[in-house]
Amino acid sequence: MTQVEQDVAYIKSNFGKGVEQLKVYLESHKLLIFFLTPKMGGKSTYIGFLRELFPEKFTVISAGNIVRNIQGLSDSEALYKLQPIFTDRTNVVLQEIKSADVKNLVSDDVLYKLLLAEINSGDSSVSPKSPPYCPNLPYSPNYSLILDGFPRTMVQLDLAFDLIEKLKIQGFVPFVLNIVVSDGVLDKRMTNRRVCAKCDLVGNMDTLQNTGVDNLKFDFTKNEFFLTCPTCQTPLIKKTTDTELSEMAERRKVEKDVYAKMVETAQKSQIPQTTLRTDVLVKYFSGDDAMLNLSNSYQLDKQGQITSESVKFTAYSPQGEVYAYHPRWVVGNIVLEMNLKIRN
Ligand SMILES: [Zn+2]
Known part of the structure; x- marks a missing residue:
């Protein structure tokens, strides 16, 4: 069994009744889920599990992906796509989208129009295979929507409630899912990410994902462990710079306020x-280790050999040390909450 299969089996054995109940519900209802999480909050993992548990039930609409997809198009392709949405100001909007990045986000109004067009086209890169999602048909199959990355500003918050009203007419049941985690957990996940400057491979000091303990070395001058690239043996460097970290912290503050207000x-x-x-x-x-995120701790023995052991991932919060829950445990609880709040 792959790790994902094991995790899905875990969810089914611990939250099986909830999964079955939600499965039945999703056969005859379509949800509009606002998936609110900070960056590094584990969103893509959670969504991946939901899609495994409820095959072909969830279409994910990612605000970031919509923008990035247009940025990847040639100007003529992009204009062709934007023309029906923005008619007379297509060129201006295209320039705005092309120059958007982490600091200069696409304006709220443009983003909302793109989102609406995407929802109504069913042209999502991750939509269920067949038949195509088509909200305008009165007897369309029930595909629930997961909105990722919206709303992110206070103006978008108003637009989110506008969207709820619009989609209610099409039979969508709204659900606001706010995933909360200590900043210390997010910071630790962020600062432990490593990348190969040559081949872009991303590793992680905590989980050793993509690298393994064989690629862990010790730097005697700096007195610290470091990872090397399994492909080209280049020492990996920090993926997130200090500037990016502080920018992230700023954005997180804004998002936290928006999410709280949305709830x-x-x-x-x-x-x-x-x-x-x-x-x-x-x-x-007071639970067992299967509920928790684990990470690796390393020691250097007298012979200079590196040994690694699995430990509970811990981080600091203002209230004290915290453990982070394993995604399989979180997703089980998301399912329970949905049953509790939506089915009743
Ligand atoms: Zn490399």
Whole structure:
């Protein structure tokens, strides 16, 4: 069994009843899920598991991907795509999209129009295979939507509630899913990422994903462990620079406010919502290791050999040390929350 298969089996054996109930519900209902998580919050892993558990039920619409896809097109292809959406200001919008990056985001109004067009076209890169998702047909099959990366600003928040109203008419049931985790966990995940400057391979000091312990070396001058690339043996460097880290922290603050406000507004408007913590204070944890994220700890023995052992991933929060929950445990709880908040 692959790791994903094992994790899916774990979810089914621990949350099986919830999975079955939600499966039945999704046969006759379509959800509009606002998937609110900070960067490095584990979103793509969670969404991957949901798609494994409920095959062909979830279409993912990623705001970031829509923008990046257009950026990857030639000017004429992009104009052809944008013309029906923006008619008389197509050229201006194209320039705006082409110059967008982490610091200069696409304007809220443009992003919203792109999102609406994507939802109505069913042309998502990750949409279910067949038949195509088609919201305009009265008896269209029930494909639920997961919105990734929207809303991200206070203006987009208003647009999100506008979207809820628009899609309600098409039979979509809204659900706001707010995934919360300590900054310390996110920072640790971020700072432990490594990359090969030659071949772009991404590794991680904590999980040793893509590299393995064989590629772990010790630097006697700096007195620290480092990873080398399994392909070209070049020492890997930090993937995220300090500047990027502080920019990320800024963006995280804004997003946190937007997400909290979205949950609050949803609550007032009787829209199903939930806030799920994905870490736990060490002093309050009373479960087994299978529920937790593990990482590696290294030692150098007297012969200069490196040994590695599996330990619980821990990080710091203002309230004290925390463990991070394993994605399979988080997804099981997402399923339970959906049953609790939507089915009833
Ligand atoms: Zn390399």
